Amino acid sequence: MVSLVAWFSLLPMIVAGLYGGAIADRFDRRAVALSASTVAWASTVVLATIVWLGAEQVWMFYVITTVNAVAATIASATRQAITPRLLPRAQLPKAAALLGISAGVMVTVGPGIAGVLVARAGYAWTYTVDVVLFFAGFFGLWTLPRIRPEGERPTTGGFRSVADGLAHLRRAPNVRMSFIVDIIAMTFGQPMVLFPAVGAIVIGGGPVTAGILLASFAVGGIVSSLASGRVTGLRWQGLAIRNAIVSYGLAILGFGIVLAVTELGGHAVQSMDFGDANLWALGLAALCLAVAGGSDNISAIFRQSILQAAVPDHLRGRTQGVFTVVVTGGPRLGQMFAGTLATLTATWVPPVVGGVLVVVLVIASVARVTSFRDYDALNPRP
Numbered sequence: 001m002v003s004l005v006a007w008f009s010l011l012p013m014i015v016a017g018l019y020g021g022a023i024a025d026r027f028d029r030r031a032v033a034l035s036a037s038t039v040a041w042a043s044t045v046v047l048a049t050i051v052w053l054g055a056e057q058v059w060m061f062y063v064i065t066t067v068n069a070v071a072a073t074i075a076s077a078t079r080q081a082i083t084p085r086l087l088p089r090a091q092l093p094k095a096a097a098l099l100g101i102s103a104g105v106m107v108t109v110g111p112g113i114a115g116v117l118v119a120r121a122g123y124a125w126t127y128t129v130d131v132v133l134f135f136a137g138f139f140g141l142w143t144l145p146r147i148r149p150e151g152e153r154p155t156t157g158g159f160r161s162v163a164d165g166l167a168h169l170r171r172a173p174n175v176r177m178s179f180i181v182d183i184i185a186m187t188f189g190q191p192m193v194l195f196p197a198v199g200a201i202v203i204g205g206g207p208v209t210a211g212i213l214l215a216s217f218a219v220g221g222i223v224s225s226l227a228s229g230r231v232t233g234l235r236w237q238g239l240a241i242r243n244a245i246v247s248y249g250l251a252i253l254g255f256g257i258v259l260a261v262t263e264l265g266g267h268a269v270q271s272m273d274f275g276d277a278n279l280w281a282l283g284l285a286a287l288c289l290a291v292a293g294g295s296d297n298i299s300a301i302f303r304q305s306i307l308q309a310a311v312p313d314h315l316r317g318r319t320q321g322v323f324t325v326v327v328t329g330g331p332r333l334g335q336m337f338a339g340t341l342a343t344l345t346a347t348w349v350p351p352v353v354g355g356v357l358v359v360v361l362v363i364a365s366v367a368r369v370t371s372f373r374d375y376d377a378l379n380p381r382p
Contacts, residue, residue, distance in 0.1 A: 012066050016069075016071075016324075017077060017322070017325045018162045018318075018325060020036070020073060021078075021165065021317040021324075022161040022162050023078075023317070024074075024081050024149075024316075024318075024320070025161070025314055025316070025317035026161065027148075028146045028147060029085075030082070033082065036071045036074040036075035038138075043064050043065075043068040044068065044130055044131050045131050047068075048127035048130070051124045051127055052124045073324055077317060077321045080304070081313075081316040083095055084313070084316065085147055085313070089309050089380070092304075092305045093231075093232035093233070093301050093302065094228075094232050097225040097228040097232055099304070100221050100225035100297040104218045104221040104222035104225065114130075117129060149313055149314045149317070161318070164318075165315055165318025165319065165321070168311075168318075168319070168382075169319075173369055174306060174372045174375050175307060175310060175311060175382045177365065177366070177369045178241065178306050178307065178372070179322065179323070181241060181245050181299075181365060182245075182327070182330060183330050184357075184362055185249070185299070185330075185362070186327075186331050187333045187337055188249075188358050188361070189252040189351075189354045189355060189357075190330075190331050190333075190334025190335060190337070191256075191350065192217070192335070193339045195210040196210050199272070199277075201268065201347070202269070202281075203259075203262060203268075203285065204268075204269030204271040204278055205271070205272070205277030206271070206274065209274065213282075216287075217290065217293035220289065220295075220297070221294060221296065221297035224295075224297045228301065231301075234302070236374070237302040237377050238302075238306075238366070238371075238373050238374065238375030239374075241302045241372075242363070244295045244299035244302070246359050246363065248296050248299065248358065249355045249358030249362065250359060251289070251355075252292055252355035252358065253355025253356060254284075254288040255292070255351045256351030256352035256353075256354075258285045258288060259281075259285070259348035263346065264348075306380065307320065309380040310380040310382040334354075338354065
């Protein structure tokens with residue numbers, strides 16, 4: 001059901017990213033972010049209420065989750081469009097690094113706390129705690145001044161405004177390339193869908209192994225953000241993105257090699273008991289995924305910095321909306337690629353083939369767009 005909810009909300013999230021960005025470029029961004037956050041908070045209130053009343057229906061979870069995802073998507077795109085108005089250009093990579101820490105904690109600590117609360121207090125109290133903690137986000141937005149887009153704002157809404165934003169990408173090779181390299185990495189180097197199978201029939205350990213592998217990726221992102229002090233000052237950010245994604249591809253390839261050696265070498269463990277798991281294989285696989293998570297986060301830091309520094313303010317909302325579509329849709333394509341290829345072949349094939357494709361395609365793509373390779377943070381050009 002969890003995966004069905006994620007897929008059910010995908011199309012609304014894509015639409016929200018595109019049109020929400022257009023809204024952020026037309027109106028006061030503080031008001032847009034507050035309004036979207038209020039809707040997201042209200043959906044959580046409704047969810048907590050129906051659980052307390054015992055009125056749960058499956059269709060309710062689909063609808064509420066979709067509303068929450070749409071509102072959160074609009075709020076996220078708007079907040080990212082606000083950041084360049086609050087910080088000097090040189091501080092943008094550091095802000096992106098902080099965002100990486102936040103995302104990593106959200107993926108690791110958040111579900112852990114929620115799991116403990118559900119086990120000890122039940123779903124109703126867990127959702128209620130979420131409702132209360134949501135207010136922290138409101139406090140930050142309330143303290144901001146009105147932030148209207150600078151420059152030529154769209155005079156019309158709807159498809160025309162979205163189309164104008166997409167047309168800008170055709171004239172912005174560096175911004176466009178930042179999307180392309182991320183799509184390559186997420187389409188061919190996204191192994192998360194394989195983790196349950198790895199825990200069941202390759203390394204063993206069942207859900208515990210799958211959880212460790214997922215957490216390793218997130219921990220790598222957190223560590224890279226914490227240690228990003230010198231990295232965030234790099235001037236040649238396009239080159240940094242290329243190198244980070246190549247590192248990501250090599251790490252995914254390493255993960256696939258660990259699985260291949262384990263499976264083909266006769267060391268596979270088919271057991272859901274963590275006590276039976278192949279700990280050597282698990283440790284090496286987790287290390288590869290931690291490197292992948294760190295590399296992905298470094299790439300994200302500089303891709304976000306380019307979007308915020310090189311794009312004119314009156315187009316930042318729509319550009320961030322497209323960015324949201326990319327980071328939302330890319331992993332789904334990756335799940336399809338890895339899941340289909342693993343079904344047709346073996347569990348280790350998708351990360352091996354995908355890792356090689358990421359390295360080759362990213363190097364070839366960046367070589368064709370020299371302006372991206374030579375992108376200078378001191379002289380940002382879209």
